[in-house]
Amino acid sequence: MSSRVPDPAGIFLPLRLAAAALALALLVWPGRAPGAGSEKDVFSGERALELVVAQCELGPRIPGSPGNAALRRLIHDTAGRCGFPSREQCFPAVLPLTGDEVEICNVVVSIPGGGDGPGLWVGAHFDTRPHCDRDPDPAARLEPLVGANDGASGVAVLLHLMEVLAGRVPPAGVELLFFDGEDAGLGGDPRGFCLGSGRMAESWGEFGSPLPQAAPRGLILLDMVGDRDLLIPQEAYSLQYAPEWTRTVFERAQALGLDAFQPFPGPPVFDDHVPFLRRGIPALDLIDFDYRFWHTLEDTPNKCSAGSLAQVGSLVLDLILTP
Numbered sequence: 001m002s003s004r005v006p007d008p009a010g011i012f013l014p015l016r017l018a019a020a021a022l023a024l025a026l027l028v029w030p031g032r033a034p035g036a037g038s039e040k041d042v043f044s045g046e047r048a049l050e051l052v053v054a055q056c057e058l059g060p061r062i063p064g065s066p067g068n069a070a071l072r073r074l075i076h077d078t079a080g081r082c083g084f085p086s087r088e089q090c091f092p093a094v095l096p097l098t099g100d101e102v103e104i105c106n107v108v109v110s111i112p113g114g115g116d117g118p119g120l121w122v123g124a125h126f127d128t129r130p131h132c133d134r135d136p137d138p139a140a141r142l143e144p145l146v147g148a149n150d151g152a153s154g155v156a157v158l159l160h161l162m163e164v165l166a167g168r169v170p171p172a173g174v175e176l177l178f179f180d181g182e183d184a185g186l187g188g189d190p191r192g193f194c195l196g197s198g199r200m201a202e203s204w205g206e207f208g209s210p211l212p213q214a215a216p217r218g219l220i221l222l223d224m225v226g227d228r229d230l231l232i233p234q235e236a237y238s239l240q241y242a243p244e245w246t247r248t249v250f251e252r253a254q255a256l257g258l259d260a261f262q263p264f265p266g267p268p269v270f271d272d273h274v275p276f277l278r279r280g281i282p283a284l285d286l287i288d289f290d291y292r293f294w295h296t297l298e299d300t301p302n303k304c305s306a307g308s309l310a311q312v313g314s315l316v317l318d319l320i321l322t323p
């Protein structure tokens, strides 16, 4: 429910309807022309940026809101169009930031692999924070976040990866994990954050879990990966609890010449990878936490760049195609 989201006189509704039409138009990615060589093997930062804009046009994606439901539909539709099965994991929760009782729904998309080696899990949160509580203007602090970088950037990479991988069989299976309820906690209390990923990690191995039984090679979490000045260090929890996996991924980035990835220790971020680290799964959070528009009204698509998204998408695509 988004009843606490200010929407005077319903002015956002026509905007949302227009946005939904735009998002539908964006559902179809032409890809490459037949015979155009290996262009479809290349991750397009421009396309990913389009998908950032399309998500923001849906309105706030607060758990339980119409924008959240619309984005879930877009994820399922994209998966279906690309030929991949998708499923949901839903449960009731109270959002600490608003007190709203909502249903939280994670989405998992499976890309089958050709071999029986360990798969790769790639995650991002698709919900947006209900309030811009770090906005310099006090009057804006109860407004909902647009969430271009904080939310939409990681999801855009996952959505475009589906498009790039449509019709292909990677060497090992890939699970794309779309987490709900990441960003509705109260500052200073990590227990209210990562509600969706917490439940998903807890349920791993249980009957009804949306995750495969077998442990993956590793999990890569994408959060705030669209910043124009992208610089991703080795997040501290990842480095401490999954050092080998962290180094492996950063070495791959260096080998590919992706200069946004800097192999030096970064700050610890309590994020959707933590519940998986607790389950013993090697999990790496790719995050640029040095973003001055974080949790403000200014977290809009013009703060993101195609070049940044291309670096992140190219790295993940390489890890998928060459285990």
Ligand SMILES: [Zn+2]
Pocket: 129, 150, 183, 295
């Ligand atoms: Zn956030």
